[in-house]
Amino acid sequence: MSKLKGKIDFVLLISATNANPNGDPLNGNRPRENFDGYGEISDVCIKRKIRNRLQDMGQKIFVQSDDRADDGYGSLRERAEGCESLKTEMKQGKKANKERCAQIACQEWMDVRSFGQVFAFKGADVSLGIRGPVSIHQAVSQSPVDIISMQITKSVNSESGKEGKASDTMGTKHRIGFGLYVVKGSVNVQLAEKTGFSQEDADILKAALKTLFENDASSARPEGSMEVCRLYWWQHDEKTPKTPSAKIQRSVKITPMVERPKSFEDYQVELEPVDCVKPEVYNFV
Secondary structure, X not given: OOEOOOOEEEEEEEEEEEEOOOEEHHHOOEEOEOOOOEEEEXXXXXXXXXXXXXXXXXXOOOOOOHHHOOOOOOOHHHHHHHOHHHHHHHOOHHHOOHHHHHXXXXXXXXXXXXXXXXXXXOOOOOOEEEEOOEEEOOEEEEEEOOEEEEEEEEOOOOOOOOOOOOOOEEEEEXXXXXXEEEEEEEEOHXXXXXXXXXXXXXXXXXXXXXXXXXXXOOOOOOOOOEEEEEEEEEEXXXXXXXOOHHHHHHOEEEEEOOOOOOOHHHEEEEEOOOOOOOOEEEEOO
């Protein structure tokens, strides 16, 4: 495994068509939006999809979804204790070497050395916090989104033995017509050196971003409704480039060409020149 060559910045453009990209559980699972009507996808949601893709690509993941768990463990505590070297070190309690614990965890699971993780379990004498080098912003749509609600019914008997016709169960599904979202992120070299995040890991992360919605279909996001449109990937030569990440990420200018965009083609996407390395650009539409 080779060391990370330099800091990385990236901008990912994704589209949602007749889908619910990220429901808000505190608002009836309606698609997230801010007070100005622009759609949002939380950074937690994006990291979940990245973890799923890394898992599909054969990487060991610590924070697994229950329905995708592939190692037989039913909780984070069980998974942590399933790593014998980590369990042995943490059993020493207050005498445990936290740096050694962090090193073991980062070597074992790719999402830990990428995003970081807090190891704090009830009854344990040692707690551990790891800062990861990969940071991701919440995604925001480039135009206000129209939320469409649909009333649905289900006419089925939930339990056997009941006479008569099944009572209809009412419900509501929400989706947006179309939204173009921008995901911004970066990889910090100093933190990568601490967690062991390598250049090979960066290449795997890039591949995961390119295929972010593979194996992600659901009732809220039917196959083909979520799409990766374009990826900008800056691999700097320096640990700390003279041009800050905010300016680099702002160099991707997105302008709607119509009043109510309905597709990616309704936007003009331009890359303004900035004083840094040229990005790798991957087009998917």
